[in-house]
Amino acid sequence: MLCEMCGKEDDDLVRVSVEGSVLLVCPSCSRFGKTMGPAPGAARAGGGNGEAGPKGTAVQERIGSNQRRMSERDLYAELPDLELDPQWSRKVREAREKLGLTQEQFGAKINEKVSIVHKLESGGMVPPDALVRKLERTLKVRLTVSPQAPAA
Numbered sequence: 001m002l003c004e005m006c007g008k009e010d011d012d013l014v015r016v017s018v019e020g021s022v023l024l025v026c027p028s029c030s031r032f033g034k035t036m037g038p039a040p041g042a043a044r045a046g047g048g049n050g051e052a053g054p055k056g057t058a059v060q061e062r063i064g065s066n067q068r069r070m071s072e073r074d075l076y077a078e079l080p081d082l083e084l085d086p087q088w089s090r091k092v093r094e095a096r097e098k099l100g101l102t103q104e105q106f107g108a109k110i111n112e113k114v115s116i117v118h119k120l121e122s123g124g125m126v127p128p129d130a131l132v133r134k135l136e137r138t139l140k141v142r143l144t145v146s147p148q149a150p151a152a
Helices: 058-070 088-098 103-109 114-122 129-139
Strands: 014-018 021-025 034-038
Touching: 088 114, 088 129, 103 114
Parallel strands: none
Antiparallel strands: 014 021, 014 034
């Protein structure tokens, strides 16, 4: 079985109380706590072949949680399926004009250069997702739509 403190494989684990926690540790790690006796059922739990008992050990549980945490996640599967509206540049210009802001004032309000505002309103650039969210929040308009099924 594995020592819950150092991870060394040992057949002679000892139950030790370390700062209020009871651990199964190897004899060399037992000096860090108060010995409470041999591991209960040490002979039957692992059988001396390095396998864990029926409930498993804290080390093996920790290894399992690390593997779950370190596995890759598909970020695109969690995102909603949205596309930029084909009329997004017109919507940006009309919403800005409705608020009575010049391109310079609007650029200052969203913390972007005036040249970016020019390009956005003319459709000369496709805004990144962060800028789309900033525009939607500032102008109070929806620039994203659900993708439509292709016409058959």
